Amino acid sequence: MISEHYKRQLIKEARQIDVSLGQTSDFEKLVQEITDEQIDRAVLELIKNLGILTKKNSLPRMEQKQEKVVEILYKYLGASKVDGLYQNLKDSSNVSLDKLLNQLDELVGLENVKQQIRNLIDYNQIQQLREKNGLKKPDKTLHMAFLGNPGTAKTTVARIVGRMFKAIGLLNKGHFIETSRTDLIGEYQGQTAIKVKRLINRAKGGVLFIDEAYSITENDRSDSYGRESLTELTKALEDYRDDLVVIVAGYTNLMEHFFDSNPGLKSRFNTFITFSDYSLDELVRIFIYTCNQNDYFAEDQAIEKVRDLLHTKLNEKDDHFSNGRLVRNLFDNITLNQSKRLSKLTGHFAKESLMLITKEDVPQDDGLFSIE
Template sequence: MISDKYQRQLISESKQLDDLLGNSSGFEKLATEIIADKNKQSCLEMIKNLGQVAKQYPSSNVYKKQEKICNCLFLYLGSSEVQEMFETLQEVSSLPLDALLKQLGDLVGLTKVKQSVRDLISFNQIQQLREKNGLKKSHKTLHMAFLGNPGTAKTTVARIVGRMYKAIGLLSKGQFIEASRTDLIAEYQGQTAIKVKRLVNKARGGVLFIDEAYSITENDHSDSYGRECLTELTKALEDYRDDLVVIVAGYTAPMEQFFDSNPGLKSRFNTFISFDDYTIDELLGIFLYDCQANDYIADESVCSKVKDYLQKELDKKESNFSNGRSVRNLFDDIVMKQSIRLSMEVGEISKEMLQTFVLEDVPKNRKIEG
């Protein structure tokens, strides 16, 4: 029996994409048809429409919804057909390099990260040109390590890098597979290697992104499962280096221990990119970006209050303050408070009222959760 949870997720994500694009886009209707009788034609239609939308609206918000809906379809239907359709979607939704460079450039802050990614693209383009002209090319691997605190856009940049490598012909598919320790480690001895192989095969042609990679080896002296995982993963890094990018990410210090846990592991990674914490102005910029992307307006007084609030959190520098993620949580809280305030209004609620934040919508004494 398929869990109702996946049905609700599919409907919810589809409705949110409709709201993002305009109610006439019809994704919620298609989701309802898929759930009603597992309509294969509706599923195909949804995949096709997702691909078209990705080309028409090349924004990070649309991409995130696209990927979430594809994941919901996979979990709900649980069939190889969805995987094939997802791979087809990756082909359909491929963007040219210029559009992806714009996506990267539109991200708030990350000046050094953006330059590092541009340099990587330039390097690989020149190596491809050398090869076409019968010259030797560099054999640097494409695998990377992203180092930094939570909420510094490591996952977002990893997705863009994968699509860029697809756009310039370094990857055959460009899909993005996100994994954690639970996706790599099996319950029984000897099964971890099989689990890693399956995940690697699913990611081949695209990006395998492992967040908090150090969790694989955090119990190194007693965790034979973690060592088994790392041995198999290290082998895959070399075997499939021509059509697979593995990006490992996490806090800087634990990641250094991770690389020391297996001989030869660090040598498989040629690129190490550090993600700095956001400044207060960049955090405010993320808030304003979320406002613009979701059709909200914050005037100068609201922005000043948000900035003061975030500055206090930065001054505390508590461990649960997770940079951009915390700003988005704060944004969600403000949206909730605005909704509650408007629900108590007497009389007609105008479009301007629906769009506008006021000072009382900004929480006063909220402790930001990471």
């Protein structure tokens, strides 16, 4: 297998660096943590330590050695994985609680959600003060369940919560790992427990977000792997409760079935937050916010046409309705139509023309979910 090839190359290169430095197994140990235990921290530490050696000129041709190891690392883990680790590191860097609360407040709607998150932060800050003063601390976990339909900002809120918990000292890192059934269940007997343990190991110190968590147990009568995954996950919820937040999310009714599938599972979660569907006014506000975030400006007639389209979709509200994602699809189609309109014009484009969205750019209803 190609991954095994790159694994052997990584170990070989790390071992050569250790030998050249006259040390036992510092770099090789980091590589073993990456390849055998899938510890994300080890990836960043390996690259960091290689960079330190390069700056110090500790070894001949150290820069080339560093480039070779990083190149193999990208091939072994995949560019998206390595880049994602850097993004997680950036996202979980020290950000003040006030700034994170402002980010929460900037989200359209979700007033009930915002208030529950604020209450949760207030509660945990007071419990920390009680503990510092020698008072008893209630035995409650930080794990949560986010209930509601797709496109209601559950993932966005989960990211903010992780960084908030880091800001107040409840989590060591505050990083965010999003996962699904595929990441939690193995293909063969015995793989599932290993996959879950590795995932938990990666998530420690931060947030593990499991969207559509009910998919783990959707075939609970015949799916022994799903039951094994849930058993391991339930154990981890208790074992690592002091430096791990697991947030499960999905449709309200299906999540009820999920919690009923394993005795003791629901008791591991102390916070249940319901994300309501957006109203028409909120969907329009999301569209305007998306325009502003991407340096577009929609004229009033365009906004009214958008409102009419969204009103139609709200009235239909079938299985394809997806809240904020529907607005994103609409925005993408509108900006494509704007580009098509402008490309037919000649001459110099003023900055304002490149930003302006007109009513002609707003598609008809049948073009909302597809790019023409």
